[in-house]
Amino acid sequence: MSESGSDDDAILRANRAFYAAMDRGDLAAMADLWSETVPVTCVHPGDAVLSGRSTVLASWKEIFAGGGTRGIRCHDATVLRQGDMALVVGYEALGGGFLAAVNAFVREGPVWKMVHHQAGPTRGAPKASAPQAPTVH
């Protein structure tokens, strides 16, 4: 497997882990996914720009307490990587509707850590019928 393919696999693995954490409402898994070394940001649908790891994780704690992300699936995830940073752009299926989302990761040693997540309303819909499996291989 090419180095690039291996990188993309690792990035998609991190992306799957992100949606698996949302599906389970697993705050510890979510905390493990986000970078501890760079300033992170997050924009939940319709929400303000959240900056800083503690603020972002507090928002996930609140969201998970409400159970609002159970059953979420990621569709049409495409990776754009340049060196040690990558974007994953795609759709999220949640509650019978879709959101458009971008997730950004940086490479930290052998793993890719989340540095930005942004999802918002969309009139679009994924092309792929099968979601990206939320399990981590």
Add this chain to the structure above:
Amino acid sequence: MSESGSDDDAILRANRAFYAAMDRGDLAAMADLWSETVPVTCVHPGDAVLSGRSTVLASWKEIFAGGGTRGIRCHDATVLRQGDMALVVGYEALGGGFLAAVNAFVREGPVWKMVHHQAGPTRGAPKASAPQAPTVH
């Protein structure tokens, strides 16, 4: 000036050029800003995920024909760079309201080219009272 500071300046210069192109409705300037070497993506507020340079530029042509981005300003722009890729996260002020936005760039030679733009509704508002100047220095 440190190399990092110089990089951030170049990224913010590209970000300013992006909003200046929107402010002027300048399709040629917009086309020049987007990468021609990697697959680009764009999510306009509430819209579908647009993929590919021609699709993305067609969307800007349509938006500029409607004049809907005149007067846009960028606030609270913060840069996160890792090697040859960077994110700029912030707010857009447009038509008396705000949008939350992320712009992604990759370094191509001496300049930074856009690879992703995503803006959506927000209940947030920028902290800074003065917008990032839309002019390019």
